[in-house]
Amino acid sequence: MLPFQSLHEAQSALGRNLTFAETLWFNYSADKSDYFLYCHNILFLFLIFSFIPLPLVFLEILHAAGIYKYKIQPKVRLPFSEMFRCYRDVMRMFFLIVGPLQLISFPCIKMIGIRTGLPLPSGWEILSQLLVYFMIEDYTNYWVHRFLHCKWGYEKIHRVHHEYTAPIGFAAPYAHWAEVLVLGIPSFLGPAMVPGHMITFWLWIALRQIEAIETHSGYDFPWSLTKFIPFYGGAEYHDYHHYVGGQSQSNFASVFTYCDYIYGTDKGYRYQKKILKTLKEEGKSSEGSYYSTAQGVKSD
Secondary structure: OOOOOOHHHHHHHHOOOOOHHHHHHHHHHOOOOHHHHHOHHHHHHHHHHHHOOHHHHHHHHHOOHHHHOOEOOOOOOOOHHHHHHHHHHHHHHHHHHHHHHHHHOHHHHHHHOOEOOOOOOOHHHHHHHHHHHHHHHHHHHHHHHHHHOOHHHHHHOHHHHHHOOOOOHHHOOOOOHHHHHHOHHHHHHHHHHOOOEHHHHHHHHHHHHHHHHHHOOOEOOOOOHHHHOOOEOHHHHHHHHHHHHHHOOOOOOOOEOHHHHHOOOOHHHHHHHHHHHHHHHOOOOOOOOHHHHOOOOOOO
16 A cells, blocks of 8 residues: 555655656555555456467367468367366366465565555566566576476376377466466566566566466467567477477476577477478478477477
8 A cells, every 4th residue: 555645745755746657556556455456466367367368269269271370280179178178277276276375475575575656667677677587487497397397296296287288378377286386486586586566576477477378379470579589489399398298308498498408408399390491491391380290200
């Protein structure tokens, strides 16, 4: 809750007029508790999990030729009943684990210093903090993900997420409850190390989940803006990880690819890309996904 009773009082405290964004924030948050503002994440996550994957679900059902040619594994088509089952299971996990975890984790947010007051952070401050959050989460998630692919971690926990060898957007948060808890740690480390404003925290949670849905979409669109982000993995990169499945020791990265390159865990992927490039140059590859022409190249 903001410590100001009016806009005039806020302006006097800051020694300047509020920006348009700050005025909107004041009007919305002045009479709301910090706990209530923090719990907005529950609504944001519900909306993201429910609606962001829908466009590609409709395209999958309609089998639109102009779009379907960008499907990474075109031979795999999930019926609507299976996609709905995935969403239903994600929602069950959301209401039993994710939502309650959000409700009880507020003391940690206060402890690390996430603020809700004025002034609002500048655009550059938000962008720089988000970049730091992505880098920290990406590096720590890489090692947690590698651990989950050891024999015990995979058989006891991570195999649930790999039930979808051709992932769909709804499958991004589809996982064992223990994996949901463990992978929440890398997502929290960035804000804990570089605490910012609640708005930045909202954006971080939303963007991280949207990114996960994009990499699990099953489609590789040439016009995607993410292709202009250096070292960004994307849907094709992560799809290979699911395609290889439980035996995979490749492409552990959640967002960027530098860890896989540094530690040599993208060799199978790069080998397959090299083989497919050779086939294409020889005119032997067929149109569509590389999986349709390389069923025998499953490699770690």
